[in-house]
Amino acid sequence: MSQQTSKIEELRELDKKHYLHPTSPIGAQQEHGPAFIFTKGEGIYLTDMSGQKVIDGMSSLWNVNIGHGRNEISEVASKQMSTLAFSSSFATFSNEPAIRLSAKLAEIAPGDLTATFFTSGGSESNDTAYKLARHYWILKGEPKRKKIISRTHSYHGVAMGATSATGIQAFRDFTNSLAPDFHYADHMSPESLRQVIESEGPETVAAFISEPVQGAGGLHIATKEYFKAVREICDEYGILFITDEVITGFGRTGTYFGMDHYDVAPDMMCFAKGVTSGYAQLGGVMISSRMHEDFTKLSTGTLLHGYTYSGHPVACAVALRNLEIIERENLIANSSQMGEELLNGFINLQASFESIGDVRALGLMGAIEFMKDKEKEERFPQPLAPMVVTEAAKRGLILRSVVFNGQDTLVFSPPLIITKEQINDMMSILHEAIKAVETAIK
Ligand code: PLP
DSSP states (O other): OOHHHHHHHHHHHHHHHHOOOTTSOHHHHHHHOOSOOEEEEEBTEEEETTOOEEEETTHHHHTOTTOBOOHHHHHHHHHHHHHHSOOOOGGGOOOHHHHHHHHHHHHHSSTTEEEEEEESSHHHHHHHHHHHHHHHHHHTTOTTOOEEEEETTOOOOSSHHHHHHOOOHHHHHTSSOOOSSEEEEOTTOHHHHHHHHHHHOGGGEEEEEEOSEEOTTTOEEOOHHHHHHHHHHHHHHTOEEEEEOTTTTTTTTSSSSGGGGTTOOOSEEEEOGGGTTTSSOOEEEEEEHHHHHHHHHHOOSOOOOOOTTTTOHHHHHHHHHHHHHHHHTTHHHHHHHHHHHHHHHHHHHHHHOTTEEEEEEETTEEEEEEOSBTTTTBOOSSOSHHHHHHHHHHTTEEOEEEOGGGOOEEEEOOOTTOOHHHHHHHHHHHHHHHHHHHHHHO
């Protein structure tokens, strides 16, 4: 056995014994060990210990927007670590990267979102948003407003509030006790939102939260009318509208933010992932200037919410350079153009395979949905998407499947630097993978 092979074996055994993986099938890990042990990332590619190079068709977790292996970012992080690795932002202490990043975010965010509360990721951002919204209503003299309404098929993370807001039932069923005061409206119907508000009592509703494009719940793209109507309903009942741009922020859908497609301004916005492209852990919540003014005017004490790593100087320095790269390399325009290529690729595949029902994309966020009978929207008894994921991985392409609520969907979210040739490579692999699955089920 070579030295490298025995090292891989050693790591596989240690992984099985000691590493409890997030959102992973524990049985498969115990039986087979980890699917990949990655050692290197470069551009749209990841390489594992055995030397296998794969296309990261998901930008890992919808987050490595600028692609892997950017030395420029590691230099910025190293410089920041050697000058000021950490200092707190509690008690009004501050640091330059956090200040400059909050100013930059105010410049690029939709509407009049002007102030940022920093967190370490998406779930913390969502929990922060619910608490800030509720605190806001306490300050405004309406303490009964505490209910949060979200959408079916939504995903907002795994912290207690974020799980409770998540519209995918399976995530909520994972635990036997959830946070109170979360309610769900049908994900494509503004009327359903109105009904939930009416039945719960408008004077008890603090906020409505929505992803601009639903990601983990199966990549559902709402119509322009949907968000226009939702904004109007929130205004009518005086409810705060929170957007969860954790996936859709920073160029993913071909605009800076997902909400830019809809010309609708939220009162609060959660972000994470693409703000650093995964080079450091950072998220945040932005609030409108009106809310910021109200907080300042009405608050008599301390804003009693904060994470040790809120405004981490290294993460903020990384984010600033990441945003500079996104702008310098026109990655948002590339996301829009390559998104069209991706959709064209899907349409070509759809013409070749009977099993493909629906295809859709907005920028570089895309989906292929499998159906046994398109007319009747009938599903296969065994979903095809997970099988295609396995076949694609064997051929060098990493993707993800969504099978919640009877769905059978493949989702895509490649790095924003992807080229037309690389999309063609993805489509060739996908073609072979779907062919293998269609043959296997015949
Ligand atoms: N919100 C959305 C829309 C997400 O897709 C995710 C993660 O995928 C989260 C929140 C949670 O983010 P994190 O995993 O960084 O806590």
